[in-house]
Every structure is written in C-alpha cells, then in structure tokens.
Amino acid sequence: MTTASSADHPTRRDFLFVATGAAAAVGGAAALWPFVSQMNPDASTIAAGAPIEVDLSPVAEGQDIKVFWRGKPIYISHRTKKQIDEARAVNVASLPDPQSDDARVKSGHEQWLVVIGICTHLGCIPIAHEGNYDGFFCPCHGSQYDSSGRIRQGPAPANLPVPPYQFVSDTKIQIG
Amino acid sequence: MSGPSDYQPSNPALQWIERRLPIFGLIHSSFVAYPTPRNLNYWWTFGAILSFMLGIQILTGVILAMHYTPHADLAFKSVELIVRDVNYGWLLRNMHAVGASMFFVAVYIHMFRGVYYGSYKEPREVLWILGVIIYLLMMATGFMGYVLPWGQMSFWGATVITNLFSAIPYAGESIVTLLWGGYSVGNPTLNRFFSLHYLLPFLIAGVVVLHVWALHVAGQNNPDGVEPKTEKDTVPFTPHATIKDMFGVACFMLLYAWFIFYMPNYLGDADNYIPANPGVTPPHIVPEWYYLPFYAILRSIPNKLAGVIAMFSAIIILCFLPWLDSAKTKSSKYRPLAKQFFWIFVVVCVLLGYLGAQPPEGIYVIAGRILTFCYFAYFLIVLPLLSRIETPRPVPNSIADAVLAKTGSKSTPMVSTAIVLALAGALFAGSIDSARASEGNDKPPGNKWSFAGPFGTFDRGALQRGLKVYKEVCANCHGLSYIAFRNLAEAGGPGYSVAQATAFASDYKIKDGPNDAGDMFERPGRPADYFPSPFPNEQAARAANGGAAPPDLSLIAKARSYGRGFPWFIVDFFTQYQEQGPDYVAAVLQGFEDKVPEGVAIPEGSYYNKYFPGHAIKMPKPLSDGQVTYDDGSPTTVAQYSKDVTTFLMWTAEPHMEARKRLGFQVFIFLIIFAGLMYFTKKKVWADSH
Numbered sequence: 047m048t049t050a051s052s053a054d055h056p057t058r059r060d061f062l063f064v065a066t067g068a069a070a071a072v073g074g075a076a077a078l079w080p081f082v083s084q085m086n087p088d089a090s091t092i093a094a095g096a097p098i099e100v101d102l103s104p105v106a107e108g109q110d111i112k113v114f115w116r117g118k119p120i121y122i123s124h125r126t127k128k129q130i131d132e133a134r135a136v137n138v139a140s141l142p143d144p145q146s147d148d149a150r151v152k153s154g155h156e157q158w159l160v161v162i163g164i165c166t167h168l169g170c171i172p173i174a175h176e177g178n179y180d181g182f183f184c185p186c187h188g189s190q191y192d193s194s195g196r197i198r199q200g201p202a203p204a205n206l207p208v209p210p211y212q213f214v215s216d217t218k219i220q221i222g
Numbered sequence: 223m224s225g226p227s228d229y230q231p232s233n234p235a236l237q238w239i240e241r242r243l244p245i246f247g248l249i250h251s252s253f254v255a256y257p258t259p260r261n262l263n264y265w266w267t268f269g270a271i272l273s274f275m276l277g278i279q280i281l282t283g284v285i286l287a288m289h290y291t292p293h294a295d296l297a298f299k300s301v302e303l304i305v306r307d308v309n310y311g312w313l314l315r316n317m318h319a320v321g322a323s324m325f326f327v328a329v330y331i332h333m334f335r336g337v338y339y340g341s342y343k344e345p346r347e348v349l350w351i352l353g354v355i356i357y358l359l360m361m362a363t364g365f366m367g368y369v370l371p372w373g374q375m376s377f378w379g380a381t382v383i384t385n386l387f388s389a390i391p392y393a394g395e396s397i398v399t400l401l402w403g404g405y406s407v408g409n410p411t412l413n414r415f416f417s418l419h420y421l422l423p424f425l426i427a428g429v430v431v432l433h434v435w436a437l438h439v440a441g442q443n444n445p446d447g448v449e450p451k452t453e454k455d456t457v458p459f460t461p462h463a464t465i466k467d468m469f470g471v472a473c474f475m476l477l478y479a480w481f482i483f484y485m486p487n488y489l490g491d492a493d494n495y496i497p498a499n500p501g502v503t504p505p506h507i508v509p510e511w512y513y514l515p516f517y518a519i520l521r522s523i524p525n526k527l528a529g530v531i532a533m534f535s536a537i538i539i540l541c542f543l544p545w546l547d548s549a550k551t552k553s554s555k556y557r558p559l560a561k562q563f564f565w566i567f568v569v570v571c572v573l574l575g576y577l578g579a580q581p582p583e584g585i586y587v588i589a590g591r592i593l594t595f596c597y598f599a600y601f602l603i604v605l606p607l608l609s610r611i612e613t614p615r616p617v618p619n620s621i622a623d624a625v626l627a628k629t630g631s632k633s634t635p636m637v638s639t640a641i642v643l644a645l646a647g648a649l650f651a652g653s654i655d656s657a658r659a660s661e662g663n664d665k666p667p668g669n670k671w672s673f674a675g676p677f678g679t680f681d682r683g684a685l686q687r688g689l690k691v692y693k694e695v696c697a698n699c700h701g702l703s704y705i706a707f708r709n710l711a712e713a714g715g716p717g718y719s720v721a722q723a724t725a726f727a728s729d730y731k732i733k734d735g736p737n738d739a740g741d742m743f744e745r746p747g748r749p750a751d752y753f754p755s756p757f758p759n760e761q762a763a764r765a766a767n768g769g770a771a772p773p774d775l776s777l778i779a780k781a782r783s784y785g786r787g788f789p790w791f792i793v794d795f796f797t798q799y800q801e802q803g804p805d806y807v808a809a810v811l812q813g814f815e816d817k818v819p820e821g822v823a824i825p826e827g828s829y830y831n832k833y834f835p836g837h838a839i840k841m842p843k844p845l846s847d848g849q850v851t852y853d854d855g856s857p858t859t860v861a862q863y864s865k866d867v868t869t870f871l872m873w874t875a876e877p878h879m880e881a882r883k884r885l886g887f888q889v890f891i892f893l894i895i896f897a898g899l900m901y902f903t904k905k906k907v908w909a910d911s912h
C-alpha cells in the first residue's frame with residue numbers, strides 16, 4: 047500500500063504512466079505558447095509600422111530633418127557638395143566597416159542621405175553636424191560617423207544602418 | 223505530522239544544499255511522504271484545484287497588466303485592445319475573467335465541504351479561520367478586479383460597494399472620500415484599485431502558505447471524521463493524493479474551458495461592455511454572481527447601517543463556526559440531523575443568491591428577509607442546539623474500518639449531492655440574467671445565426687453585406703471606433719484581401735496632424751486607421767440627435783442583452799446559447815411599428831419600437847426595403863438587412879470568435895483524452911490501496 051510495487055501488468059502500467067506523462071508534457075508546452083506569444087508586438091503596433099511618406103522639398107541643402115518610423119529616429123540629410131565629396135574621397139578599405147558611399151545612397155539622389163539615427167554602439171542618438179567627419183557625433187561614448195553615416199572613430203562597431211526606402215518622386219521618399 | 227524529516231537527497235550537489243537549507247526535506251515531508259487519509263473523496267481535490275486557480279489568476283493577471291492601462295479615459299479601450307490586438311489576448315482575458323468565477327466556484331465547494339465534514343473542529347480552528355481570511359481577501363480582489371475594465375457595471379459596482387462604508391456613523395463620509403481619492407469614483411479610484419488588485423493575490427498566496435502549513439500540522443480531516451491512528455489509515459501523499467488531485471484538476475479544467483472557449487460572457491454582465499458613464503446608472507445594478515447572497519442580505523435589511531453590518535456579519539460569523547458547533551462528532555455523515563440542516567443551509571444560500579439578482583421589490587423583499595433569518599439561524603440557533611440535543615450515529619473505530627465497511631455499500635449519496643450542487647451552481651450562476659426577466663417587454667425572437675454553437679463561423683457574404691449596410695445607413699449616426707480598416711482583411715472576418723481593405727480605407731477622409739506648420743489636415747485613410755466617427759464629440763452627437771447620442775456600434779452585439787429567465791438560463795449553459803445580443807439588435811431593427819398600441823405613450827421626437835425597453839426609442843426607423851443595393855442577389859428587405867448588419871456587428875464585437883471556437887475544440891479533445899488517461903493512472907496507483 048505504499049508506492050505501487052506489486053506490478054502484475056508491468057508493461058501496461060508503464061505504458062499508461064508514460065502516455066499520461068507525455069500528454070501532460072505536450073499540453074503544458076502547448077499552453078505555454080500563448081503566454082510567450084503575447085509578448086510580441088500586437089496587431090495595432092504592427093499596423094502602425096506601415097511605410098511612411100516624407101516630403102523632401104522643404105529641406106534645403108546642408109539641412110537635415112528627423113522623422114520617426116517604427117519608433118526609430120530617421121535622419122534625412124540634404125548633403126552639400128563638400129559633404130558628398132568627402133564621403134567619396136575616403137579609402138573604403140581603411141574604414142572599420144567598409145562600405146562605399148554609393149552603396150548607402152540611391153543613385154541619382156546622391157545628395158540625400160537617409161540613415162537610422164541610432165548609434166550602433168549602445169543605442170544613443172548621435173548629433174548631426176558634429177564631430178570631426180562632417181557627419182554625426184554620438185555624445186554617449188564618443189563614436190564619430192562621417193557624412194555618409196559610416197563609423198570612423200570610437201567604440202561603435204558598424205555604420206549607421208540605412209532603412210529600406212525608395213524615391214516615389216524627386217522630392218518624396220517612402221520609408222519602409 | 224510533518225516533523226523533521228530524515229530525507230536525504232542522493233545527488234551530492236543537492237546534499238550540499240540540503241545541509242545548508244533543508245528545503246528538499248521540507249518538500250519531501252510535505253508533499254511526498256506526507257501521510258494522507260486513505261478515505262478522502264473527490265471533494266478533497268478542491269484544495270489542489272484552488273491552488274491551481276490561484277496560480278492561473280496570478281499568471282494571467284501579471285500578463286494582462288503588461289497590456290492594460292489604468293486610466294479612466296483609457297482603461298476600457300485598453301481592455302478592448304488586449305482582446306482584439308494582443309496575440310492570444312482574447313484567450314488570456316477570458317482565462318482571467320472566467321478564472322475569477324471558477325476560483326469562487328471552487329472555494330464555495332471547498333467551504334461547503336468543510337462545513338459538511340466538520341473540518342473546522344478541534345484541532346483545525348486556525349486552519350479554518352485562515353481559510354475565511356483567504357475568502358475575504360478573494361472577495362476584495364475579485365471586486366477590485368471587476369472595476370478595472372471600467373465598464374458601466376465596473377463603475378457603478380465600485381460606487382455602490384464603496385458607499386457601503388458611508389453607513390459608518392460620523393466617519394463614514396470621510397472614509398468614502400478617502401477610498402475614492404476624490405469626490406466621486408474616478409481616475410484616482412481606478413488607479414489605487416489597480417495597484418491593490420495586483421497586490422492582494424500575493425497576500426492570498428502568503429495566507430495560503432499559512433493555511434497549508436496549519437493543515438500539515440493538524441493533518442487532513444476526512445469524510446469519516448476520525449483521526450488516522452495507524453499506518454493502515456493513511457497513504458503517502460505522492461503518488462496517491464497527487465494523482466487524484468491532478469485528475470480533479472483535469473476535470474475542473476473541462477468546466478473552466480467550457481466557459482473560456484464557448485461561454486465567455488455567460489457569467490458576466492452585458493452592461494459592462496458599455497464604457498463607464500458617471501451620468502447614467504444601469505437599471506439593475508447586480509454584483510458578480512459570487513457576491514449575490516451577501517448582496518441579498520444587505521438589501522433585505524431596511525436600515526442602511528444595519529444592512530451593512532448584517533452583510534459583513536454574514537461572512538465574519540464563519541470565523542466563529544468552530545465554537546458555535548461544539549458537537550464532538552465531526553462528519554455530518556454520522557449526524558442525521560446536522561446533515562439535513564446542512565442541505566437546507568445550502569439551499570438557503572443558493573436562494574439568497576437568486577434573490578440577490580432580483581429587483582428589490584414585492585415578494586422578493588419578504589423572501590429575502592426570511593432567508594436572511596434562516597442564514598443566521600443556521601449558525602446561531604441550529605448548530606448550537608444540535609450540538610446539545612443530537613444523538614450521532616456510531617463513528618467507525620478507524621479509517622481502515624470505514625474503508626472496509628464502504629466497499630460493500632457503494633456511495634450513492636455522492637452522486638445525488640453532485641447533481642444537487644451542479645444544479646444549484648447553474649441556478650446561481652445564471653441568476654444575473656433573470657434580473658432582467660421582469661421587465662415585461664416582448665422577447666426578441668430567436669434567429670438562426672451562422673456563428674452560433676461550438677462550430678459556428680461567420681457567413682462571409684453576410685459580413686460583407688452587413689458592412690455595406692453599416693457604411694451606407696448606420697455610419698451616418700453611429701461610430702465603429704474599435705474597428706480598423708486592416709481588420710477587414712484579417713482571418714475570421716469579412717474575408718477581404720489586404721488590397722481590398724486598403725482600397726476601402728482610401729475612400730475615407732481621415733483627420734491627421736498637426737503637420738510641421740501646426741495645422742490639422744485631412745488625408746486618405748490607411749489600413750491602420752480606425753473607422754471615423756460621424757460626430758466630433760458626444761455633445762455634437764447628442765445635439766444632432768434630439769438629445770440621445772447614438773451609441774458606438776463596435777460592441778453593441780455584446781453590450782445588449784435581454785432576460786432569459788428561469789429555467790432558460792440553465793438550459794443555455796448546456797446548449798451554449800449566447801446570442802441574446804444579436805437577437806436583440808436584429809429585433810430592434812425590425813421592431814418599428816407605425817401603429818402605437820393602446821396604452822403606450824410615445825413622447826414627441828421618439829418612435830415606437832416593440833422590442834426596445836420602454837418602447838420609446840429616439841432612433842427613427844433606419845431601414846426600409848430596397849434602401850441598400852446588394853450585388854450578390856440577396857433579397858433587399860429589412861429582414862435581410864437586419865440579419866446581415868447584425869452578423870457584421872457580432873463580428874465587430876468579437877473579431878476573434880472563430881479562433882476562439884476553433885481553439886476551444888482542440889483544447890476539449892486534448893482535455894478529454896488527458897482526463898481519461900489521468901483517470902486510469904489514478905486507478906492504477908490506487909489499485910493496492912482500496
């Protein structure tokens with residue numbers, strides 16, 4: 047009458063115990079899924095992350111604007127001739143994260159730089175038009191980005207990412 | 223009984239910990255080796271069921287709090303967004319709301335079991351009193367939780383219950399102001415209720431630990447009420463009690479799942495799908511079902527202070543039970559008179575619950591007073607008297623003797639009591655609905671809805687036609703503010719493609735802004751936008767519609783109901799009928815009649831409607847034959863329009879209904895298999911012990 051030891055049908059009993067245990071394990075695991083899944087972005091958040099359109103006509107040369115897409119700040123810079131030349135003059139191979147300026151802008155619209163303004167070090171927002179490279183300077187730990195948004199100096203490991211975007215017209219882009 | 227254990231784990235790492243913190247020994251002595259009486263019946267599994275429910279409530283509650291906004295302007299909406307947008311939000315919310323009711327179902331059975339078998343008697347008085355404290359904390363938690371969705375019943379329930387304290391002489395008003403944090407129930411009240419609702423379950427968990435501790439010191443009572451004497455009287459907790467408890471939990475989950483997936487609103491009140499409105503009290507303020515007996519006691523005393531005192535005494539008196547009933551014999555099994563009075567007491571409680579849901583007038587008041595007397599008489603007259611005059615039947619010498627004697631005569635009373643309790647529970651639970659039965663309106667005729675029943679799905683054609691009717695007719699006055707255009711392309715909805723929904727959205731002008739110049743502007747709608755409301759604010763809606771603001775239609779199919787009355791609400795539980803809302807909406811749309819019947823006065827600016835409560839409705843007849851053209855050849859009649867638009871509004875009220883029923887079916891298949899496996903496992907484990 048203590049633990050069940052007098053097994054008259056050992057195999058049947060074992061099968062029953064294993065089946066019950068397995069059912070409990072499967073049920074428990076399946077029941078866990080909704081509790082994990084609810085942590086993901088909800089439907090309204092996903093819907094709000096739809097592409098946005100930005101009108102570039104008010105941004106004069108040398109100026110930049112900051113817009114938000116999916117909660118992230120996006121820098122849109124109208125680069126000067128000088129900035130473009132600087133970005134193109136560097137030896138790509140010498141960069142910490144080698145990438146040519148061509149690959150970071152849309153051809154025919156070289157004056158427009160569109161980058162996600164989040165420092166690739168630990169997520170602070172770099173300040174535009176600061177630092178030694180005519181680009182961005184991150185005040186948190188001193189990372190410096192050039193006029194193409196590429197990392198040049200400091201602890202950040204990678205260039206400022208370029209978000210997915212395209213030109214809808216000459217003065218309008220769609221981000222996302 | 224749980225003395226220091228000589229248990230030693232075999233793993234050296236665990237041994238290392240055990241020498242410093244003997245936690246494995248504690249677990250082993252409390253939940254493995256712990257001797258449990260071998261004659262316990264299934265009523266004893268409710269302790270485990272309650273622990274399970276407490277765990278579920280805390281888990282789902284913590285998660286809901288991640289998505290909920292405790293602000294008077296946002297709370298109602300945030301609950302709707304949980305249900306509509308959060309992944310499985312509808313499931314988590316149903317689990318939590320239904321879980322509260324299931325928690326009370328289990329606690330009431332657990333308490334009645336304690337009363338029947340005398341589980342409060344020496345040496346278990348402290349154990350019992352801790353239980354009463356848990357029950358009180360549960361009531362407070364349940365009440366504050368019900369306030370959080372900030373619907374009409376939440377708001378007015380909070381107002382009525384907090385006003386109970388105003389009965390306290392002199393200090394009453396200041397205490398109520400203190401509770402509210404304002405001059406009326408408002409945002410500060412909601413905020414503190416949220417905070418306390420989050421806190422109290424952990425207090426409950428703490429008292430549960432004390433409760434279990436006290437249980438393990440005194441040992442479990444048992445159906446025969448004789449303390450275990452030898453080893454033959456007990457079995458080890460694991461695996462015997464563990465498996466039996468888990469089987470009990472599995473069976474209870476079947477009932478729980480029935481509500482979660484098929485009847486989520488059965489135990490709730492339709493009025494709570496109307497956002498809180500401090501200016502309008504619902505015609506019948508009814509608390510959640512589990513408070514109804516006490517609510518009935520409160521109302522049957524004609525004096526405010528005395529009523530409040532009576533209500534609280536009805537609970538506090540339970541603490542004195544061990545001393546009011548001083549009979550030596552514990553179990554009512556051996557007390558012929560006490561047994562009968564116990565069942566009378568159960569019926570009194572159920573009837574009080576029924577009365578708590580009835581309007582306080584006429585016969586109900588008198589019945590309420592008689593039953594209130596009976597309730598207190600049971601504790602203050604019957605039990606003390608019985609302890610002195612009753613001659614109990616002889617009690618078996620030991621548990622082993624009782625088990626041997628029982629194997630001959632099968633326990634038929636168990637079955638009958640189960641039936642009685644099931645019936646009582648159903649009567650009790652559904653009594654809220656009957657509150658409306660007395661209104662004396664024509665009952666809306668029942669319809670055949672494609673979405674009814676356990677496998678119901680929405681008729682896509684009806685949803686698309688209903689959307690057209692809404693857009694061309696209803697939308698002129700009624701908003702649909704919880705529905706976004708993207709919803710039209712979601713699974714379980716009208717079945718449009720994303721491109722169609724986007725095109726549909728772009729027909730609308732949506733106000734946006736401010737732009738860089740600080741101005742508001744209009745732009746074409748996007749899928750993420752919500753249906754725009756026809757009026758900029760409630761005042762404008764009121765002004766344009768003769769003083770009655772047309773309600774938002776998003777939730778109307780769940781926010782309207784009508785009384786089903788006894789015995790229909792019991793039948794409904796089994797047939798899963800829950801289409802009162804759609805039946806009512808469809809009936810009102812078709813209930814306009816030009817000829818006002820004799821004796822009904824319709825004021826200027828109102829119209830006669832057969833099914834509208836009070837018959838005078840401010841909305842003119844909205845639909846007429848041929849008004850909306852259909853492309854699919856469906857008849858363009860008022861009857862068809864009503865049916866289509868009601869189907870559409872049922873979908874807007876619960877966009878995930880199909881997912882709910884589909885998942886429900888899968889869960890049921892699993893639970894039935896699992897409960898079956900548990901049953902046979904339990905039989906195997908117990909095979910040697912009977």
Ligand code: FES
Pocket residue numbers: 165166167168169170184185186187188189200201202
């Ligand atoms: S976050 Fe920018 S430098 Fe560290």
